[in-house]
Amino acid sequence: xxxxxxxxxxxxxxxxxxxxxxxxxxxVDGERIIDAKPVIGYLHRGTEKLFENQTYPMNVPHTDxxxxxxxxxxxxxxxxxxxxxxxxEVPRKAKFIRVILDELQRISSHLVWLATHALDIGAMTPxxxxxxxxxxxxxxxxxxxxxxxxxxxxxxGGVPEDLPEGWIEKLQxxxxxxxxKIWDYENLLTDNRIWKKRTIGVGVISPEDAxxxxxxxxxxxxxxxxxxxxxxxxxxxxxxxxxxxxxxxxGDTYDRYLVRMEEMRQSIRILKQCIEKMPKEGEIQxxxxxxxxxxxxxxxxxxxxxxxxxxxxxxxxxxxxxxRVRVRPPSFINLQALPHxxxxxxxxxxxxxxxxxxxVLGEIDR
Amino acid sequence: MSFLxxxxxxxxxxxxxxxxxxxxxxxxxxxxxxxxLAFMQARLGPNLAGPEGILQPIADGVKLLFKEDLxxxxxxxxxxxxxxVLILVPALVIFGLVPFxxxxxxxxxxxxxxxxxxxxxxxxxxxxxGFASLGVYGLILGGWSSNSKYSFIGALRSAAxxxxxxVPQVISLASVLILSGSLSLVKIVQxxxxxxxxxxxxxxxxxxxxxxxxIAETNRLPFDLxxxxxxxxxxxxxxxxxxxxxxxxxxxxxxxxxVSSVATVVFLGxxxxxxxxxxxxxxxxxxxxxxxxxxxxxxxxxxxWLRATFPRYRFDQLMDLAWKWLLPLSILxxxxxxxxxxxxx
Numbered sequence: 001x002x003x004x005x006x007x008x009x010x011x012x013x014x015x016x017x018x019x020x021x022x023x024x025x026x027x028v029d030g031e032r033i034i035d036a037k038p039v040i041g042y043l044h045r046g047t048e049k050l051f052e053n054q055t056y057p058m059n060v061p062h063t064d065x066x067x068x069x070x071x072x073x074x075x076x077x078x079x080x081x082x083x084x085x086x087x088x089e090v091p092r093k094a095k096f097i098r099v100i101l102d103e104l105q106r107i108s109s110h111l112v113w114l115a116t117h118a119l120d121i122g123a124m125t126p127x128x129x130x131x132x133x134x135x136x137x138x139x140x141x142x143x144x145x146x147x148x149x150x151x152x153x154x155x156x157g158g159v160p161e162d163l164p165e166g167w168i169e170k171l172q173x174x175x176x177x178x179x180x181k182i183w184d185y186e187n188l189l190t191d192n193r194i195w196k197k198r199t200i201g202v203g204v205i206s207p208e209d210a211x212x213x214x215x216x217x218x219x220x221x222x223x224x225x226x227x228x229x230x231x232x233x234x235x236x237x238x239x240x241x242x243x244x245x246x247x248x249x250x251g252d253t254y255d256r257y258l259v260r261m262e263e264m265r266q267s268i269r270i271l272k273q274c275i276e277k278m279p280k281e282g283e284i285q286x287x288x289x290x291x292x293x294x295x296x297x298x299x300x301x302x303x304x305x306x307x308x309x310x311x312x313x314x315x316x317x318x319x320x321x322x323x324r325v326r327v328r329p330p331s332f333i334n335l336q337a338l339p340h341x342x343x344x345x346x347x348x349x350x351x352x353x354x355x356x357x358x359x360v361l362g363e364i365d366r
Numbered sequence: 367m368s369f370l371x372x373x374x375x376x377x378x379x380x381x382x383x384x385x386x387x388x389x390x391x392x393x394x395x396x397x398x399x400x401x402x403l404a405f406m407q408a409r410l411g412p413n414l415a416g417p418e419g420i421l422q423p424i425a426d427g428v429k430l431l432f433k434e435d436l437x438x439x440x441x442x443x444x445x446x447x448x449x450x451v452l453i454l455v456p457a458l459v460i461f462g463l464v465p466f467x468x469x470x471x472x473x474x475x476x477x478x479x480x481x482x483x484x485x486x487x488x489x490x491x492x493x494x495x496g497f498a499s500l501g502v503y504g505l506i507l508g509g510w511s512s513n514s515k516y517s518f519i520g521a522l523r524s525a526a527x528x529x530x531x532x533v534p535q536v537i538s539l540a541s542v543l544i545l546s547g548s549l550s551l552v553k554i555v556q557x558x559x560x561x562x563x564x565x566x567x568x569x570x571x572x573x574x575x576x577x578x579x580x581i582a583e584t585n586r587l588p589f590d591l592x593x594x595x596x597x598x599x600x601x602x603x604x605x606x607x608x609x610x611x612x613x614x615x616x617x618x619x620x621x622x623x624x625v626s627s628v629a630t631v632v633f634l635g636x637x638x639x640x641x642x643x644x645x646x647x648x649x650x651x652x653x654x655x656x657x658x659x660x661x662x663x664x665x666x667x668x669x670x671w672l673r674a675t676f677p678r679y680r681f682d683q684l685m686d687l688a689w690k691w692l693l694p695l696s697i698l699x700x701x702x703x704x705x706x707x708x709x710x711x
Contacts, residue, residue, distance in 0.1 A: 009515055016599060031519070031681055122587060122678025128407035194588055194677045347519070348597050348680045 013042045017351040020361035031346045036339045043365040051325035056292045064150035066363040072105035073305040075154040081301035081312035085294045093282035094158035095236040103267040108137040109306035117355035157286035199254035203341040203353040213337040217308025223251030229304035253356040329363035393423035395619045406674040433608035445511035450613030453504030456497040457620035463490045467637040467654030490551040502528040509602035520601025534692035535579035538572040541703040555636035562643030564635040571699040573633045580625035588676035626665030
């Protein structure tokens, strides 16, 4: 007799849809997923250990390499944690610059998410449209700090540079273009029958499960839970700004898509308010930070990164180097829900769920 | 004219000419696709090889010829070699049956007009359907012989997909047979000429079903599941390289042209101008080849347009579409057309 057994399919670490070097061991019955097991560690660089051997300011560039799609928020979370450790207040203008960079970074990260997510589901064109607009954001970053991807655009106590002359006008120009172009993506996808068929009811996660798995960011909000670090644990100038936290209803891939699309619009709203409210003159760097040597203490500080809550837990032993730095990467924790979300679905849904979780292996493996 | 010339030399010359035209069109379909897709996606596309990149297909061909031919370990070597042949050859054979025009002297090149097709068989449409479904063996053997799980899943998908979509496709073509009363492709076009109307007008539903099924059979977006890049890497041809891969690629484009040509002949009046009974066409030059290839190119453009617009269906949704929607619709359409024809009689 011929024996019947499940097919074990090894997806990745080299596979077009696993976003970097994620490896999934899938057990499939025909096309149906019985079990999925993520295997990580292919991009492990020992960043957390590296942090312990360098002084506090030397660590900032290393945070760029965690979530390399959204370097600004990484810088922000680390610098914010060290500032909390030192008890330093960042000057008001620097706060605004940080928020502007964060929100630009959020848009650019969501654009990459949309591009790859749509490409995984088979829609090719949004990829090129979103990258066209992302290029404008990267140009803005380049003009501000010289780098396009690994920005290193924040220092402990502020930001390294003032905004260059004419930068705000270019930002306004980008906002104008982007508000128009976001409809390009929506037209191609939001009401598309096939897109809806591929995303509605796929990768559903209930609000209870989402909390139990510790999801943050759009995957949590897609399930209808209004948790956003910008509102829950406000930092910088977010309390002064008027924006909404979009939430979904059903916790499926389509709701998470709508949440992220709306988040981009809200980011544009924040950017507009920042341009209006930002002081023209002022310090951009807190004083008295020539040599950083905090007292022995333990802090946790988190920001709302594009992918969820990004936190840094720093323990200081009174030396110029941190005793221990623990990163709470949103992708790592969001990825845990993947096996739960794909069980019983088809192979094609695995790539949709990977896309909707918006993981970056750089911060999963660290 | 001698017997030898009429039945041996002339068809051979025609065969060579048509084959080279089709292969040229296949090569340039890839180029057109890349350029048009690029235009739709706000980028440039290949534009460096030759003026505006027109030498790109040749450059690609040369590159693929010099690529190493890798065969996976424990692959079925003979079947691995056979599969790409099985996919390209049936597609090319079909062009022996497709009428490009009724009779013409090739823009005044010849003194006596010749028929612009190789042969007109009285069961041509059945032969076309038969050869088109032979292509699936290439996909299945290619996927199975590669000894790779991704290829295998791709092959399974393509087998299920092609078999399912053939059913509504054939039924939709059957409704045309009711209208034309003949299986010969030449006679089908002539029937449209007599009616003064392309069959797309009475048989719009059949046309729609044929197009959807044709796209599914050629594994193109939104039905490109057998080679779904993001899921199965490249589906059944994951393990192919070099010229064997090029054969799969050419087979895909040749099949696209087959589907376009058959749709042109059966639904869009082949070499006929729109509303062929209008008196205005008697005053204008008769250009069968221009009409025919214009329609085929318009179809290819439709293929590319769809690719740029749509995401990909999921496997179960694809089956749903074929069995729950297209099949009942095509049967209903067949019944309606039959009743109408009977009523007219």
